[in-house]
Amino acid sequence: MNPNQDRSKSQIIFGKTTVEDDLFEENVDDSGYDENIESSTDSEQEKMPEFSPKTSTLLLSGYSPKSSGRNIHEAIANKTYGKLKKTVTHEVIENIFKKTDIQEVTDLPKTEWINHAMRRNPAVLEMKERSRFFSKLESFSILSQTAKTENPTLLSKSQTLQMILEYLSLLGFKKTVLSICQESGINYQLPYLKNNYLEKMLILGAPSIEDFFQIVSGINIPQNEPQTKGEDIEVEINEFMIGNDQKTDDKSIWEEGEDSDENILFLDPNDKQSQIRAATLNKLVEKLTDPEQYNEKFLNYFLLTYQSFTTTHFFLKKLIERYHVPSHFDPNFRRLVQMRVIIVLKNWIENYFADFDQKSLHEISLFIDNSLARDKHIDLAKGLRNLVFKKLSGNQSSKLIRVELEPPLIPRNLFSPKLSLDDIKKQEIAKQLTLIEFEIFSKIESKELLNQAWNKPKLKYRSPNVLKLIDRFNELSIWIAQTVITTESTKERVRTITKFIKIADHLLRMKNYNTMMAVIAGLNNSAIYRLTETWKLVPEKRTASFKEFLDLMASTGSYKKYRTTLQSSTPPCLPYLGIVLTDLTFTEDGNPDFIQNLINFQKRRLVCEKILEIQNFQLIPYGFQPVHQIMSLLRGFPKLWTEDAMYSKSLEIQPRKK
Numbered sequence: 001m002n003p004n005q006d007r008s009k010s011q012i013i014f015g016k017t018t019v020e021d022d023l024f025e026e027n028v029d030d031s032g033y034d035e036n037i038e039s040s041t042d043s044e045q046e047k048m049p050e051f052s053p054k055t056s057t058l059l060l061s062g063y064s065p066k067s068s069g070r071n072i073h074e075a076i077a078n079k080t081y082g083k084l085k086k087t088v089t090h091e092v093i094e095n096i097f098k099k100t101d102i103q104e105v106t107d108l109p110k111t112e113w114i115n116h117a118m119r120r121n122p123a124v125l126e127m128k129e130r131s132r133f134f135s136k137l138e139s140f141s142i143l144s145q146t147a148k149t150e151n152p153t154l155l156s157k158s159q160t161l162q163m164i165l166e167y168l169s170l171l172g173f174k175k176t177v178l179s180i181c182q183e184s185g186i187n188y189q190l191p192y193l194k195n196n197y198l199e200k201m202l203i204l205g206a207p208s209i210e211d212f213f214q215i216v217s218g219i220n221i222p223q224n225e226p227q228t229k230g231e232d233i234e235v236e237i238n239e240f241m242i243g244n245d246q247k248t249d250d251k252s253i254w255e256e257g258e259d260s261d262e263n264i265l266f267l268d269p270n271d272k273q274s275q276i277r278a279a280t281l282n283k284l285v286e287k288l289t290d291p292e293q294y295n296e297k298f299l300n301y302f303l304l305t306y307q308s309f310t311t312t313h314f315f316l317k318k319l320i321e322r323y324h325v326p327s328h329f330d331p332n333f334r335r336l337v338q339m340r341v342i343i344v345l346k347n348w349i350e351n352y353f354a355d356f357d358q359k360s361l362h363e364i365s366l367f368i369d370n371s372l373a374r375d376k377h378i379d380l381a382k383g384l385r386n387l388v389f390k391k392l393s394g395n396q397s398s399k400l401i402r403v404e405l406e407p408p409l410i411p412r413n414l415f416s417p418k419l420s421l422d423d424i425k426k427q428e429i430a431k432q433l434t435l436i437e438f439e440i441f442s443k444i445e446s447k448e449l450l451n452q453a454w455n456k457p458k459l460k461y462r463s464p465n466v467l468k469l470i471d472r473f474n475e476l477s478i479w480i481a482q483t484v485i486t487t488e489s490t491k492e493r494v495r496t497i498t499k500f501i502k503i504a505d506h507l508l509r510m511k512n513y514n515t516m517m518a519v520i521a522g523l524n525n526s527a528i529y530r531l532t533e534t535w536k537l538v539p540e541k542r543t544a545s546f547k548e549f550l551d552l553m554a555s556t557g558s559y560k561k562y563r564t565t566l567q568s569s570t571p572p573c574l575p576y577l578g579i580v581l582t583d584l585t586f587t588e589d590g591n592p593d594f595i596q597n598l599i600n601f602q603k604r605r606l607v608c609e610k611i612l613e614i615q616n617f618q619l620i621p622y623g624f625q626p627v628h629q630i631m632s633l634l635r636g637f638p639k640l641w642t643e644d645a646m647y648s649k650s651l652e653i654q655p656r657k658k
Contacts, residue, residue: 253285256280256283261596263279265279265596267602276602278594278601280599281309281315281318284599285318288340294343300608303352305611307447309604312355312357313363316360320367323341325338338377342372403622405624406431408624409424411425415629426499426502432627433503433512434510434624436635437574438574440468441514441574448462449581449584451588454466454467455585466577466581473517473577476518477518477519479637481523481646482638485646485650486649493534493653504516504523510572510622511572513573514575516553520546525646559579563579571617573617575617580610580614584611587603587607588603591603
């Protein structure tokens with residue numbers, strides 16, 4: 001990455017940087033920076049205003065603010081053209097108008113001709129796409145759409161009007177809101193949580209500001225989270241329409257008062273040093289930043305589960321509120337509290353950076369540049385700024401521990417187009433299955449396991465990797481059953497069942513209980529299990545192994561045998577996800593979210609302990625070498641049959657006894 005680009009990115013996120021001290025706890029390599037950057041940046045700032053998110057939004061909408069009598073659109077155009085004109089040679093331009101090209105597309109409509117030309121000349125396409133922000137031309141992706149393309153309406157008129165009314169009410173236009181309600185017949189009530197959904201929708205619907213910066217300056221700003229899909233936005237808006245049941249503390253944290261039964265409960269009522277049972281959000285944040293005692297376990301529990309009872313923005317607001325200690329407190333107390341707040345914020349950024357969106361990062365930026373700088377916490381300010389920059393640039397090591405890879409058992413015809421699973425050793429199939437599923441498992445974030453999000457239609461978008469692993473489990477088990485049921489002869493069917501039992505045995509040795517359970521589920525499918533004449537021919541040793549698998553994963557005693565085996569299993573290990581989700585469901589359903597209107601933190605502690613068990617297994621990966629050709633066979637399942645279709649085929653193979 002160009003060092004000039006890195007510094008520009010820092011300026012976009014945080015504005016000017018004046019602190020030159022090192023990171024407070026860890027060293028960041030600044031060797032990539034050019035000493036002349038500062039002077040060149042200053043000269044550019046004299047010519048053009050800074051690109052704040054607000055300015056960028058105005059630019060995208062066509063508004064052209066001026067600085068020193070110079071139009072920003074013109075400045076951007078000149079700057080971008082200067083960078084791009086070198087890449088488009090005369091030969092490239094002439095290539096568009098070659099005689100052969102013209103003959104090929106003589107009868108094509110303009111849209112399809114542009115499609116054809118741009119595909120053959122990517123350099124011209126790049127210049128056209130980069131310049132469309134100030135040239136006001138349509139994107140190539142829009143021009144290339146056919147006339148039959150339809151854009152379905154994401155939100156209803158009622159929902160859109162609700163968001164407009166919310167925006168107007170937040171601006172204080174109460175009479176206008178009342179007038180629109182009377183004319184439209186919509187019964188609008190002020191939102192419990194003040195979220196500007198209209199602005200959020202416009203930002204999501206427009207070209208992203210990050211892309212705009214990237215086009216203008218050549219900076220590659222990584223995306224921390226995948227962009228929200230249309231249905232996910234609709235879910236979020238629907239949640240807003242229905243109402244948010246999360247309770248918030250509108251009272252200032254400094255107005256909360258002393259500990260009492262009205263704001264905090266302890267597991268031992270007579271010991272205020274015991275664990276917190278329930279409390280207001282203000283009290284939880286207060287205990288989190290207690291200047292007299294630092295409880296790292298409490299901090300970890302809170303950061304892992306806070307999204308089950310509040311939001312990132314509101315928690316950040318409370319942290320900043322806690323930082324601003326009123327002037328009548330002792331200066332030493334004030335300094336200690338501020339240190340605690342910074343420690344919590346650093347841990348939050350370092351371990352849960354995916355929680356932050358553009359708005360919250362902007363708030364952190366203001367907090368660093370204003371509050372920390374004003375209080376002369378120069379080293380801490382630079383440390384937090386560098387930490388955020390490091391996270392944004394994606395320049396951090398993976399949490400996964402590196403392990404030495406075992407050489408794979410490669411078949412001789414690995415590169416043959418006729419490669420099939422019959423050519424591959426059972427142990428290697430088990431290895432590649434494990435790598436596929438562990439890749440998904442290792443990406444599951446703690447927030448995906450909160451509030452049973454995977455099991456609620458309106459919250460499923462919060463658990464993409466959990467749902468992906470569930471879908472993978474189901475597809476694998478159906479594919480195994482289908483593979484057995486579609487064999488042409490009894491002998492081949494026996495051989496296929498035997499092969500999958502051997503694979504399950506290898507999976508058990510690898511402590512991959514999730515994939516092993518998928519294999520068991522496939523062989524235990526009613527369409528397969530009923531084929532008694534086939535099972536009689538399976539070698540006795542293999543049927544005994546299969547019975548051992550069933551016994552290990554039996555639900556008797558709340559999966560007692562499996563739980564005992566798992567407790568003695570050391571990483572690398574892939575636990576059975578179904579039992580993890582079952583445990584979390586029982587914990588969620590068996591404990592109320594609130595006790596006497598206070599956040600039930602003991603419930604969050606129990607949930608956290610379950611999640612931490614998962615995270616311990618995510619850290620150490622399997623030391624198997626991926627083999628692309630084998631993985632492709634195990635990922636690309638053919639069209640899967642329905643349960644009814646497989647059962648019908650099973651009846652053809654072995655009819656019911658009369």
